[in-house]
Structures are given as structure tokens and as C-alpha cells.
Amino acid sequence: LKRMKGLSVFRPIVYGNVASPLxxxxxxxxxxxxWTVSVRGVNNEDISYFVKKVSFKLHDxxxxxxxxxxxxPFEVTETGWGEFDIIIKIHFQQxxxxxxxxxxxxxxxxPYEEDGTLAPLPKQRPxxxxxxxxxxxxxxxxxxxxxxxxx
Ligand code: SLL
Numbered sequence: 001l002k003r004m005k006g007l008s009v010f011r012p013i014v015y016g017n018v019a020s021p022l023x024x025x026x027x028x029x030x031x032x033x034x035w036t037v038s039v040r041g042v043n044n045e046d047i048s049y050f051v052k053k054v055s056f057k058l059h060d061x062x063x064x065x066x067x068x069x070x071x072x073p074f075e076v077t078e079t080g081w082g083e084f085d086i087i088i089k090i091h092f093q094q095x096x097x098x099x100x101x102x103x104x105x106x107x108x109x110x111p112y113e114e115d116g117t118l119a120p121l122p123k124q125r126p127x128x129x130x131x132x133x134x135x136x137x138x139x140x141x142x143x144x145x146x147x148x149x150x151x
Contacts, residue, residue, distance in 0.1 A: 001097065002142040009137045009148050011050060015039045015088060016130030019109045021121050022079065031079040032121060033109045037086055038075035042132075048072045049151050050093055050135075050144075057087035083107050090135075096144040101135060 019035035021027070039054050041047040054074035058065040059082070067076045086105045092098040108129035110118055119125075140148065 003139040004145045010134040012042045012134050020126045021124040032081045034079050036077040046072050052093045053091045055089045059084040097141050
């Protein structure tokens with residue numbers, strides 16, 4: 001397999017979560033928030049041409065904590081009460097020959113006020129916690145390089 005010697009190509013991604021408090025009718029002590037963790041392209045670009053699947057390892061308090069998402073959008077929506085670290089593993093398309101990439105995201109549910117205190121639940125606003133990153137493919141396999149260039 002021919003590699004593109006001396007070349008590296010990067011693709012931007014955005015990963016993280018949104019969360020909203022559940023209204024009184026839906027909330028109970030185990031489920032105070034609804035949240036979605038996702039891996040996306042910038043401006044919602046479809047990243048499927050280089051990403052084959054993404055697994056999200058949730059806290060063990062969840063049923064089937066290892067969630068494997070095989071197609072875009074690469075995201076998991078759940079309800080819960082607590083914040084924890086999510087292990088995100090990005091698997092690249094087979095033709096890339098690349099190993100999976102592991103990222104960590106701290107699920108954020110609670111909006112802290114400017115004075116550092118936590119607003120009471122019914123007053124909480126939606127929370128957004130996203131990171132921008134660039135995935136670098138060093139000396140990619142030629143066929144994969146061509147796929148990257150087509151997008
Ligand atoms: C904490 N270290 O104590 C964290 C753990 C776990 C949150 C948070 C499960 C809800 C469900 C859930 O929200 N777990 O099982 O549906 O803050």
C-alpha cells in the first residue's frame with residue numbers, strides 16, 4: 001500500500017455535549033437532565049467519508065454503557081443526573097489503515113453562575129460544552145488520501 005511520503009492531512013472535528021434540565025413532569029431523582037454527546041464535522045459537515053463508527057463509553061450506571069454508533073450522526077442521547085467522563089473512540093474507514101483514536105469528554109450538565117454557584121434546577125439553562133480538534137493523518141495511504149481530497 002503506497003503511502004504519501006512527507007505529507008500530512010488534517011480534518012477538523014467538534015466533539016462534546018449539550019444538556020437541558022428535564023421539566024418537572026419528566027424529571028425524577030435519577031433523571032434530571034437530557035443530554036446528547038456527539039462527534040461532528042465543523043458546520044455539521046458529514047464526516048462519514050473518513051469515520052466508520054464511533055463508540056461512546058458511558059458511566060457504568062447506564063445499561064449497555066458501550067454505545068457503538070455505526071453511521072452519522074455519531075451521537076448518543078440519554079437522560080441522567082450526574083456528570084462523568086465519556087471515552088470516545090473514533091474508528092476510521094477501513095481503507096485508511098489508521099488505528100482508532102481515543103478522546104475524553106467530561107459530560108457537562110450544570111451551568112455555573114458567574115459567582116460560582118449552581119442555579120436551582122428549574123432555573124437552569126441549556127449547557128453546551130464542545131471542543132474543536134484536528135485529526136492529523138500522517139503519510140496517509142494513497143487511496144485514503146484521495147478519498148480525503150474528494151471532500
Ligand atoms: C457522580 N461520578 O457521582 C459521577 C457519576 C453517574 C451518573 C455520575 C445514570 C442515570 C441512569 C447517571 O446519570 N449516572 O442510570 O439512567 O457525579
